[in-house]
Amino acid sequence: MIETFFFLLFAVMAAVGAVMMIGSRNPVASLMYLVLAFFALSGIFVLLDAHFLAAVQVIVYTGAILVLFLFVIMLLNLGHREEVDVRGLAARLVALVAGAGLFAFVGALVTRGGRATIAGDAGRQMVEALLASRGAVGAVAEPLFTSYLVPFEVTSLLLLVAIVGAIVLARRRAP
Amino acid sequence: MNLDIETGSLALSAFLFAVGAAGVLVRRNAIIMFMCVELMLNAVNLTLVVFSRSLGFEAQVLVFFVMAVAAAEAAVGLAIIIAIFRHYELVDVDRFNLLRW
Numbered sequence: 001m002i003e004t005f006f007f008l009l010f011a012v013m014a015a016v017g018a019v020m021m022i023g024s025r026n027p028v029a030s031l032m033y034l035v036l037a038f039f040a041l042s043g044i045f046v047l048l049d050a051h052f053l054a055a056v057q058v059i060v061y062t063g064a065i066l067v068l069f070l071f072v073i074m075l076l077n078l079g080h081r082e083e084v085d086v087r088g089l090a091a092r093l094v095a096l097v098a099g100a101g102l103f104a105f106v107g108a109l110v111t112r113g114g115r116a117t118i119a120g121d122a123g124r125q126m127v128e129a130l131l132a133s134r135g136a137v138g139a140v141a142e143p144l145f146t147s148y149l150v151p152f153e154v155t156s157l158l159l160l161v162a163i164v165g166a167i168v169l170a171r172r173r174a175p
Numbered sequence: 176m177n178l179d180i181e182t183g184s185l186a187l188s189a190f191l192f193a194v195g196a197a198g199v200l201v202r203r204n205a206i207i208m209f210m211c212v213e214l215m216l217n218a219v220n221l222t223l224v225v226f227s228r229s230l231g232f233e234a235q236v237l238v239f240f241v242m243a244v245a246a247a248e249a250a251v252g253l254a255i256i257i258a259i260f261r262h263y264e265l266v267d268v269d270r271f272n273l274l275r276w
Contacts, residue, residue: 007180011187018191018214022198027206034210037191041217044187047180050224053238060242065213065249072253073206076260085204085267092201099197107189110222111182127228144236155243162247169254172261 007047013040025086027073031066038062049127051136184225191218205256205266209249216245 017037024030038061045054086092130139144152191214198211220238227234259273260266 003180007183011183014187015190015194018194021214022194022201022207022211027204030207031210034214037214038217041221044184044221045224048184048224048228050227050235050238053220053224053235056239056242060246061213061217065246068249068253069206069210072257075257076206076266078204078206078266085202085207087201087203095197095200098200099193102196103189103193106192107186110185110189127232130232139232140235140239143233144239148233148236148240151240155240158247159243162250166250166254169251170257 003047007044010040010043010047013037014044027078028070031069031073035062035066038066049131049136052140181225181228184221188218188221188225191215191221203267203269205259205268206253208268209252209256213245213249216241 014037017033017035017040021030021033021037024033038057042054042057042062045051045057087095127139134142195211195213195215195218198214199208202208202211220241223234223238223241227238256266259271262273263271
């Protein structure tokens with residue numbers, strides 16, 4: 001029962017944060033609503049037994065990526081721009097229709113396919129046994145460092161390329 | 176009880192994805208469009224976490240990769256925004272026309 005209460009709490013926080021993010025004029029306020037939504041998502045990860053990912057969500061997403069966004073907003077001095085950057089009525093209607101259609105489509109697809117998938121108890125018992133035997137970190141680390149070792153190393157290469165690319169792109173050209 | 180939370184999470188992830196897509200359509204500030212893309216990536220992550228409970232923990236490894244790719248994408252994208260801002264002094268995507276002829 002208490003799980004349902006916290007799920008509803010976090011779901012409402014995430015939904016409100018997301019809607020306020022696209023609605024608020026100030027980019028800094030927008031970013032703070034996104035932080036709220038991501039914190040709520042990390043709470044939902046905890047409710048879904050993904051403890052390691054909940055920690056990574058707070059540390060990497062909220063702590064690093066969103067702070068990077070905040071640095072860029074600060075660097076470009078956009079925080080007090082009063083000029084509205086929301087598009088006009090036609091684009092809002094298009095966005096509303098597209099968003100509602102996407103929600104209906106993806107929601108129907110995912111919940112219908114998902115109900116068939118998550119109904120099975122065998123897989124869940126296997127996951128609970130895995131969590132009990134390896135712990136939250138070991139259960140993710142074991143496949144990551146065995147069957148997904150090559151993608152893991154390629155990801156490190158990707159991050160290196162991204163670092164070099166970001167420096168090259170944002171560097172001030174010599175006059 | 177568990178089924179409720181999982182189905183609700185799937186519905187929430189669909190909602191967040193739709194809100195992110197609508198945000199990309201409705202805003203003109205390039206940084207906020209990037210933030211909407213991050214929201215869509217997180218909605219997908221939530222779906223993967225829900226399915227990882229019944230289909231195995233490999234889905235959470237995939238979430239891990241999505242986060243790494245999102246970090247790389249944010250770094251390069253923000254660097255591009257800074258480079259464009261140096262040139263045009265604005266971040267409004269309607270007024271960038273350097274690839275338009």
